[in-house]
Amino acid sequence: xxxxxxxxxxxxxxxxxxxxxxxxxxxxxxxxxxxxxxxxxxxxxxxxxxxxxxxxxxxxxxxxxxxxxxxxxxxxxxxxxxxx
Numbered sequence: 167x168x169x170x171x172x173x174x175x176x177x178x179x180x181x182x183x184x185x186x187x188x189x190x191x192x193x194x195x196x197x198x199x200x201x202x203x204x205x206x207x208x209x210x211x212x213x214x215x216x217x218x219x220x221x222x223x224x225x226x227x228x229x230x231x232x233x234x235x236x237x238x239x240x241x242x243x244x245x246x247x248x249x250x
Contacts, residue, residue, distance in 0.1 A: 199223050 174186045199205050202223040210216040231238070 198227055202226075 204219050205223055
């Protein structure tokens with residue numbers, strides 16, 4: 167497939183939390199995929215089926231973004247009365 171994978175290792179002598187380069191890309195992508203019910207747990211026995219479900223989830227995500235017609239907007243902060 168022409169994909170190069172580079173494993174980001176923990177630096178020698180690291181103490182405490184340190185942001186690793188490009189790790190956020192993987193975390194963000196997994197965050198986008200987790201709302202899909204079948205991907206929340208590993209139900210599939212065949213890795214090919216798991217890969218197919220991930221592809222369907224990504225296709226659905228991309229289709230939703232393309233057809234939205236405008237950038238995504240986060241809702242504003244909720245008023246304090248709403249939390250009670």
